[in-house]
Amino acid sequence: MMIKKEIISRNPLLNLGFENEYILQSGGLGAVLAHAGVGKTALLVQMALHAMMNEQPVLHVSLNDAVSKVDIWYRELFHDMASKNDSAEITEYWENILNYRFIMTFRVEGFSVPKLEERLTDLMQQNIFKPYAVILDGLKFDESGRGLLLELKELAKKYAMRIWFTVHTHRHEPPREDGLPFSFLHVADLFDVLVQLSSEGPEVYIKALKGQSPGAKKDALLLDPATMLIKA
Amino acid sequence: MKFDDQKIRNIGISAHIDSGKTTLSERILYYTKRIHAIHDVKGKDGVGATMDSMDLEKERGITIASAATYCEWKNHEINIIDTPGHVDFTIEVERSLRVLDGAILVLCSVGGVQSQSITVDQQMKRYKVPCIAFINKCDRSGANPFRVIEQLRTKLGHNAVAMQIPIGLETSLEGVVDLAAMKALYFDGDSGEDIRVEDIPPELLAEAAAKREELIDRASLFSDELTEAILEEKEITPELLYAAVRKGTLKREITPVYMGSAYKNKGVQPLLDGVTYLLPAPSEVENVALDMNHNEEPVVLTSDPEKPIIALAFKLEDGQYGQLTYIRVYEGTVEKGSTIVNVRNGKKVKVGRVVRMHADQMEDVDSLKAGYIGALFGIECSSGDTFVSPGLNMTMTSMYVPKPVISLAIVPKDNKAQMAMSKALNRFSKEDPTFKSHVDHETNETIIEGMGELHLDIYVERMKREYNAEVTTGNPRVAYRETITQRADFNYTHKKQTGGSGQFGRIAGYIEPISDAEFVFENKIFGGAIPTQYIPACEKGFKQSMAKGPKLEFPITGVKVVINDGAFHAVDSSDMAFQAAARGAFKEAYLRAKPVVHEPIMKVVVETPTEFQGSVMGLLNQRRGMIIGSQDEGVMCVIEAQVPLGEMFGFSTILRSSTQGKAQFTMEFALYRQVPQSIAEKIALEVAQNKKTAA
Numbered sequence: 013m014m015i016k017k018e019i020i021s022r023n024p025l026l027n028l029g030f031e032n033e034y035i036l037q038s039g040g041l042g043a044v045l046a047h048a049g050v051g052k053t054a055l056l057v058q059m060a061l062h063a064m065m066n067e068q069p070v071l072h073v074s075l076n077d078a079v080s081k082v083d084i085w086y087r088e089l090f091h092d093m094a095s096k097n098d099s100a101e102i103t104e105y106w107e108n109i110l111n112y113r114f115i116m117t118f119r120v121e122g123f124s125v126p127k128l129e130e131r132l133t134d135l136m137q138q139n140i141f142k143p144y145a146v147i148l149d150g151l152k153f154d155e156s157g158r159g160l161l162l163e164l165k166e167l168a169k170k171y172a173m174r175i176w177f178t179v180h181t182h183r184h185e186p187p188r189e190d191g192l193p194f195s196f197l198h199v200a201d202l203f204d205v206l207v208q209l210s211s212e213g214p215e216v217y218i219k220a221l222k223g224q225s226p227g228a229k230k231d232a233l234l235l236d237p238a239t240m241l242i243k244a
Numbered sequence: 245m246k247f248d249d250q251k252i253r254n255i256g257i258s259a260h261i262d263s264g265k266t267t268l269s270e271r272i273l274y275y276t277k278r279i280h281a282i283h284d285v286k287g288k289d290g291v292g293a294t295m296d297s298m299d300l301e302k303e304r305g306i307t308i309a310s311a312a313t314y315c316e317w318k319n320h321e322i323n324i325i326d327t328p329g330h331v332d333f334t335i336e337v338e339r340s341l342r343v344l345d346g347a348i349l350v351l352c353s354v355g356g357v358q359s360q361s362i363t364v365d366q367q368m369k370r371y372k373v374p375c376i377a378f379i380n381k382c383d384r385s386g387a388n389p390f391r392v393i394e395q396l397r398t399k400l401g402h403n404a405v406a407m408q409i410p411i412g413l414e415t416s417l418e419g420v421v422d423l424a425a426m427k428a429l430y431f432d433g434d435s436g437e438d439i440r441v442e443d444i445p446p447e448l449l450a451e452a453a454a455k456r457e458e459l460i461d462r463a464s465l466f467s468d469e470l471t472e473a474i475l476e477e478k479e480i481t482p483e484l485l486y487a488a489v490r491k492g493t494l495k496r497e498i499t500p501v502y503m504g505s506a507y508k509n510k511g512v513q514p515l516l517d518g519v520t521y522l523l524p525a526p527s528e529v530e531n532v533a534l535d536m537n538h539n540e541e542p543v544v545l546t547s548d549p550e551k552p553i554i555a556l557a558f559k560l561e562d563g564q565y566g567q568l569t570y571i572r573v574y575e576g577t578v579e580k581g582s583t584i585v586n587v588r589n590g591k592k593v594k595v596g597r598v599v600r601m602h603a604d605q606m607e608d609v610d611s612l613k614a615g616y617i618g619a620l621f622g623i624e625c626s627s628g629d630t631f632v633s634p635g636l637n638m639t640m641t642s643m644y645v646p647k648p649v650i651s652l653a654i655v656p657k658d659n660k661a662q663m664a665m666s667k668a669l670n671r672f673s674k675e676d677p678t679f680k681s682h683v684d685h686e687t688n689e690t691i692i693e694g695m696g697e698l699h700l701d702i703y704v705e706r707m708k709r710e711y712n713a714e715v716t717t718g719n720p721r722v723a724y725r726e727t728i729t730q731r732a733d734f735n736y737t738h739k740k741q742t743g744g745s746g747q748f749g750r751i752a753g754y755i756e757p758i759s760d761a762e763f764v765f766e767n768k769i770f771g772g773a774i775p776t777q778y779i780p781a782c783e784k785g786f787k788q789s790m791a792k793g794p795k796l797e798f799p800i801t802g803v804k805v806v807i808n809d810g811a812f813h814a815v816d817s818s819d820m821a822f823q824a825a826a827r828g829a830f831k832e833a834y835l836r837a838k839p840v841v842h843e844p845i846m847k848v849v850v851e852t853p854t855e856f857q858g859s860v861m862g863l864l865n866q867r868r869g870m871i872i873g874s875q876d877e878g879v880m881c882v883i884e885a886q887v888p889l890g891e892m893f894g895f896s897t898i899l900r901s902s903t904q905g906k907a908q909f910t911m912e913f914a915l916y917r918q919v920p921q922s923i924a925e926k927i928a929l930e931v932a933q934n935k936k937t938a939a
């Protein structure tokens with residue numbers, strides 16, 4: 013399948029030298045750090061699409077956007093990535109991979125780990141959906157304490173999932189030398205993989221902060237902002 | 245001299261079912277003195293609300309056909325179209341929005357932005373209708389208008405801003421504070437007709453000041469004068485504020501929000517003020533017609549009553565005096581006795597009676613000027629037709645009409661019913677482009693088709709009530725389709741020699757799947773293997789084959805036919821022979837092109853209390869539903885799924901019983917998708933059985 017091949021070959025995380033195709037191990041936590049508007053959600057949606065193409069179910073939890081808006085993220089990114097293919101083929105492929113995605117949205121104030129677990133068990137017990145990976149978009153790290161992250165890590169282990177987060181970093185807060193913002197330090201050790209997105213003018217760069225295999229390239233890579241894939 | 249249409253408003257009232265729009269319309273008519281008593285929606289007093297003029301509507305408490313009505317408020321003429329709230333009648337809503345200049349979006353202060361509000365909002369966006377919102381039912385327990393404003397922002401993406409705050413809520417709702425004038429408004433008298441203006445109660449002063457600040461802040465983006473006044477700390481008058489909000493509203497960049505309780509007679513008159521202050525006059529809205537003489541080039545209409553006539557028939561009704569045609573005049577003036585031309589068929593008609601409607605009562609007028617909505621008598625036409633002055637050849641843009649997804653066989657009880665039924669069907673299909681009917685020649689049954697179970701139910705009921713046509717109905721049938729998945733070649737010879745002149749035709753080529761059209765025919769024959777005169781016959785033969793698949797007899801879509809070779813006989817070839825050859829060729833190739841069955845998939849949105857979320861998802865899953873996602877809304881939760889229509893029969897009963905009646909759902913057509921193998925086998929079995937019974 014042409015679409016799948018291209019997306020794998022241009023996957024930014026694989027190009028950054030993370031160990032295996034799935035990057036995070038079962039029970040692991042990963043995060044994408046960036047300022048507002050650089051493309052955190054887009055990058056994670058692209059990774060989700062990658063998993064869906066490998067028939068790995070992805071649960072997308074959003075604390076910001078409505079289901080329809082999250083769906084549009086997937087639709088647009090997928091169509092941008094697959095635009096070179098025949099339209100009938102794209103539609104068919106899209107219909108197939110949709111079965112591997114479930115969107116759940118919560119209001120920020122209504123979100124809690126027990127609630128998420130309750131919803132998850134609803135889905136799993138009825139054999140509706142069992143996520144391989146979870147994307148948690150919109151959690152405020154400076155406000156939510158370490159406790160919540162520990163609970164989420166437990167949840168990931170319990171259900172053999174990996175969870176990806178978006179971390180919003182503030183422009184007024186200069187990062188430390190290792191790239192991590194101060195407001196993130198209290199939980200940084202809980203994460204297995206950290207990557208950073210940054211923009212310079214119209215260009216978007218991706219850089220690994222934690223979890224790369226030793227000996228991998230340390231330089232930032234240039235991304236195509238429309239697809240968040242490595243620029244061809 | 246240019247006609248001043250600044251005092252005309254053509255508005256619609258759109259909302260979710262049960263958010264109280266018919267009650268609101270009723271109050272508007274009362275306060276504008278069009279009616280002299282208030283009736284309830286469900287007709288407890290045996291009369292029913294004025295806008296719900298069909299018996300059936302009164303009984304079910306829903307509005308089916310959009311009744312147009314006209315009223316006056318503070319020197320403004322307001323035409324109101326009451327639109328149905330149920331998704332099954334969406335074509336009615338869309339048709340109404342097409343002729344409107346502005347709308348009131350009614351929301352329930354408890355239920356907030358519900359799935360139907362989202363659909364209606366999308367339609368308003370499509371037709372670029374500016375709107376103001378009215379948060380109704382503020383007297384209900386659990387009312388929270390500010391939560392609804394927040395939902396307008398987050399769920400619908402509106403830049404919603406409160407024009408008022410409530411004085412008290414739930415049972416203690418007393419009135420509203422007008423944030424532009426900074427005055428408290430109370431509604432006295434038996435029916436709230438006397439407005440008492442007072443100072444804002446001290447306990448609300450701080451909140452009112454804060455909300456006014458927010459209003460000014462949001463409105464200032466649209467007016468330099470207002471920004472200047474803010475910077476220079478001048479007094480901000482209500483006029484200045486309204487002018488700024490109006491600019492934003494017309495661009496659909498701000499949504500002013502009014503609130504109250506129509507049922508308790510609170511807050512309706514300020515909303516009417518809002519309609520006159522904030523919604524556009526006909527000439528402020530850009531309407532476009534297509535010039536048929538110039539390749540359908542769009543022409544912007546000017547709303548000038550002196551120009552030649554351009555008017556759109558947007559609704560038909562069968563009244564006791566014959567067909568009543570609701571029209572909106574875009575340009576020119578439609579006068580009694582003037583001649584107009586129906587662009588669709590070129591027929592000239594003379595305008596007889598011209599009336600203005602007030603639900604099911606009418607008043608005669610001499611003319612309808614550009615910008616007006618009214619009705620004509622005795623004009624034979626279909627809904628959606630354009631009327632123009634002789635010599636013009638323009639058409640209003642055609643509306644998108646979805647194809648029916650469900651069908652039902654109906655059998656009249658006796659001969660009398662048969663006559664009445666055909667009369668009713670003729671009328672309904674003229675009125676509603678999504679409703680179709682035909683006779684199945686094999687089973688001799690009359691088949692009606694529409695957009696959902698309820699859609700067809702209502703028409704069957706109307707047949708009984710309005711036309712006295714007693715019919716029995718069969719089980720609803722899903723509109724399956726067939727298509728092919730791979731290319732297949734054909735080389736077919738049709739040859740018959742049965743005395744006299746024979747029949748001969750050979751066609752060769754291939755069929756292949758296409759995704760963006762239903763049927764494409766391409767002729768690649770060079771050198772006259774089939775003479776040009778027979779090519780249309782070939783195309784016709786292939787097209788005929790598309791009507792019924794050779795396997796399951798569903799209509800076929802998405803096929804491209806290419807012919808590249810053939811043969812003919814100087815004496816025996818004919819149109820008939822090549823049509824037959826094409827049908828044979830299609831049949832030959834079709835089964836080798838791996839045909840599959842497609843079924844209509846509906847977008848189903850269920851709103852349920854969170855405690856039933858799990859079981860609702862289970863219900864959808866059991867019905868082969870693909871759940872797109874779930875949205876947590878505090879106590880309620882919205883689940884969106886794509887479910888095959890064939891699995892949705894009886895869903896409302898099951899949903900009700902599994903959620904103690906607390907969940908509700910809406911459904912609309914989304915797409916066609918391939919049926920899984922196991923289901924396809926089941927369908928094939930059913931088709932075979934149906935054939936047996938028919939035989």
